[in-house]
Amino acid sequence: MAELLQFLFSGLTVGAVYALVALGFTIIYNASDVVNFAQGEFVMLGGMVTVFMIAAGLPLMVAALCAIIVAVIIGILLHRLAIEPARGASHVTLIIITIGASIFLRGLASIVFDKQFHSLPAFSSDTPIHVGGASILPQSLWVMGGTIVVFMMLYFFFERTKVGKAVLATAANRLAAKLVGINTSMIMALAFGVSAAIGAVAGILVTPITLTNYEIGTLLALKGFAAAMLGGMGNPFGAVVGGLIVGLLEAFGAGYISSDYKDAVGFIVILLVLFVLPNGLFGKSSVDRV
Amino acid sequence: MNFTADKWKILAALTVMVVALTFVFPSSFYYRVAALIWISAFTVIGLNLLMGYAGQVSLGHAGFFGIGAYAVAIGPVHLGIPPLLSLIIGVLLAGALAFLIGRPVLKLKGHYLAVATLGVGILISMVINNEAQWTGGPDGMNVEALGIKSLLKSMGWKVKTAKLWYWITGIVMICGAWVALNIIDSPTGRALRAIHDSEVAAKVAGIDVPNYKLLAFVGSAMYAAIAGAMLAFMNRFITPDAAGFLHSIELVTMVVLGGMGSILGSVVGAAFLIILPQVLADLQHYEHMMLGLIMMIFMIFLRSGIVPSIANKLKGRAA
Numbered sequence: 001m002a003e004l005l006q007f008l009f010s011g012l013t014v015g016a017v018y019a020l021v022a023l024g025f026t027i028i029y030n031a032s033d034v035v036n037f038a039q040g041e042f043v044m045l046g047g048m049v050t051v052f053m054i055a056a057g058l059p060l061m062v063a064a065l066c067a068i069i070v071a072v073i074i075g076i077l078l079h080r081l082a083i084e085p086a087r088g089a090s091h092v093t094l095i096i097i098t099i100g101a102s103i104f105l106r107g108l109a110s111i112v113f114d115k116q117f118h119s120l121p122a123f124s125s126d127t128p129i130h131v132g133g134a135s136i137l138p139q140s141l142w143v144m145g146g147t148i149v150v151f152m153m154l155y156f157f158f159e160r161t162k163v164g165k166a167v168l169a170t171a172a173n174r175l176a177a178k179l180v181g182i183n184t185s186m187i188m189a190l191a192f193g194v195s196a197a198i199g200a201v202a203g204i205l206v207t208p209i210t211l212t213n214y215e216i217g218t219l220l221a222l223k224g225f226a227a228a229m230l231g232g233m234g235n236p237f238g239a240v241v242g243g244l245i246v247g248l249l250e251a252f253g254a255g256y257i258s259s260d261y262k263d264a265v266g267f268i269v270i271l272l273v274l275f276v277l278p279n280g281l282f283g284k285s286s287v288d289r290v
Numbered sequence: 291m292n293f294t295a296d297k298w299k300i301l302a303a304l305t306v307m308v309v310a311l312t313f314v315f316p317s318s319f320y321y322r323v324a325a326l327i328w329i330s331a332f333t334v335i336g337l338n339l340l341m342g343y344a345g346q347v348s349l350g351h352a353g354f355f356g357i358g359a360y361a362v363a364i365g366p367v368h369l370g371i372p373p374l375l376s377l378i379i380g381v382l383l384a385g386a387l388a389f390l391i392g393r394p395v396l397k398l399k400g401h402y403l404a405v406a407t408l409g410v411g412i413l414i415s416m417v418i419n420n421e422a423q424w425t426g427g428p429d430g431m432n433v434e435a436l437g438i439k440s441l442l443k444s445m446g447w448k449v450k451t452a453k454l455w456y457w458i459t460g461i462v463m464i465c466g467a468w469v470a471l472n473i474i475d476s477p478t479g480r481a482l483r484a485i486h487d488s489e490v491a492a493k494v495a496g497i498d499v500p501n502y503k504l505l506a507f508v509g510s511a512m513y514a515a516i517a518g519a520m521l522a523f524m525n526r527f528i529t530p531d532a533a534g535f536l537h538s539i540e541l542v543t544m545v546v547l548g549g550m551g552s553i554l555g556s557v558v559g560a561a562f563l564i565i566l567p568q569v570l571a572d573l574q575h576y577e578h579m580m581l582g583l584i585m586m587i588f589m590i591f592l593r594s595g596i597v598p599s600i601a602n603k604l605k606g607r608a609a
């Protein structure tokens with residue numbers, strides 16, 4: 001029982017990070033139909049910039065804020081310089097562009113920062129909390145709490161603000177959105193910015209537990225993409241559930257089956273789910289007009 | 291369009307290129323890089339059948355490449371199977387796996403297809419990384435020689451390894467192009483193109499869509515496996531990177547960069563992406579940045595690929 005609880009805690013912690021990455025995917029996908037494989041790089045930037053700002057003598061909160069701002073700027077630049085000029089290109093072309101961007105950002109990070117692993121101090125305390133024979137780090141609670149806060153804020157943003165509704169309108173029908181006076185290009189830049197901020201937050205929250213390095217983005221992006229797909233592409237709720245499922249499966253797979261194949265579990269489940277439900281768990285089945 | 295005439299033109303161009311380059315290459319290094327290009331080009335020609343003709347994307351083809359490579363590595367070392375037989379078994383294995391997973395995977399569309407093929411590729415590379423007692427894990431493993439060099443030697447013909455593999459890979463690549471061109475110029479090829487244009491229309495016209503997609507998937511997987519085996523034999527060493535996600539992406543980029551559906555483009559795309567790191571190697575730390583930047587720039591400004599873009603320019607001028 002204690003064992004089960006332990007796996008549950010670690011699964012929810014990693015799962016929360018995947019959920020944030022998947023949310024980032026979803027926001028960009030909804031606004032622009034682009035699957036952004038550079039999403040993992042925002043997570044990397046969040047962690048790395050914070051680490052180096054703290055090394056430069058800034059307090060944690062200021063450093064974290066700087067990291068989010070840097071990620072947002074890069075996210076908006078990514079849209080302006082790479083996605084916007086390629087408007088109308090095929091899915092594959094856009095996938096290659098975002099992968100090119102992720103390789104570029106990784107290379108840039110290895111030069112601007114370094115190739116070492118870095119850690120951040122835990123936000124509150126390092127002493128594990130004991131629950132029912134299992135233990136959980138306070139930082140894990142920060143990660144889970146942060147994910148919930150981000151999700152709530154997004155919910156509020158999309159449901160209660162005019163700009164949020166404009167993003168949804170753009171996602172639903174770009175042409176119609178344009179016709180009612182929404183600056184869709186601006187909305188897309190906004191989506192990239194918001195998505196980059198979410199990625200950076202994930203990176204800042206999780207670095208005290210998992211460490212960070214210029215290369216961590218790749219696998220995070222793949223798993224975040226997988227999680228978003230599992231939940232049904234374009235569905236924010238599905239993204240969070242998908243992320244948590246992938247995280248939990250990994251933790252239980254590593255605990256009960258084999259830690260060597262921890263990373264495989266998520267992908268096997270995704271393949272099985274897609275074979276049965278080709279549109280993911282919460283995706284609407286689409287009917288193509290011919 | 292006159293495919294038959296085009297076919298011989300393309301094959302002649304490739305043959306002239308393979309032969310002519312041997313007159314200008316100053317050192318073994320050039321032969322080695324060129325052999326790497328022919329190997330990648332061979333894979334890309336196969337993948338182009340799937341992407342450029344059947345219109346299905348695969349982000350996991352390095353996995354099949356890895357199966358071919360590790361088959362010729364594991365067969366002789368662990369199981370005592372002769373190298374050539376190992377190659378055949380490896381290619382059949384890759385084909386069988388593609389056949390098994392192809393039907394459910396190819397039912398998916400767009401990004402779901404991308405994530406499924408990506409998952410398949412990653413699972414294959416994870417198995418290769420983790421089963422260290424068979425594959426040597428992340429450190430890679432040595433590969434026994436195919437035995438062509440010693441065979442030639444026993445016949446009194448001494449030839450350098452780099453040059454030998456230049457010719458083997460070059461000839462195999464031309465054969466691969468010939469087979470692909472024949473497929474394109476057949477009822478199967480026309481069916482595949484119809485599927486690319488519109489799956490529904492193809493179905494209405496009586497084309498067995500799932501079967502043709504599966505055929506292209508299995509064929510391209512076997513192409514990749516053959517290429518993987520060639521790489522393993524040439525380098526006499528193989529690491530899991532050959533089956534990794536980044537290699538899959540390189541292959542897809544080669545297809546799109548050269549031009550979807552263009553056989554000549556497959557070779558150009560492969561050449562570009564193999565030569566680029568060699569040129570950038572002098573920049574050391576900036577290599578990855580430059581690679582990412584060039585990928586983005588080409589995809590933004592030359593969307594339809596190098597060869598089709600040039601062909602369109604030439605046509606525009608003639609008209």
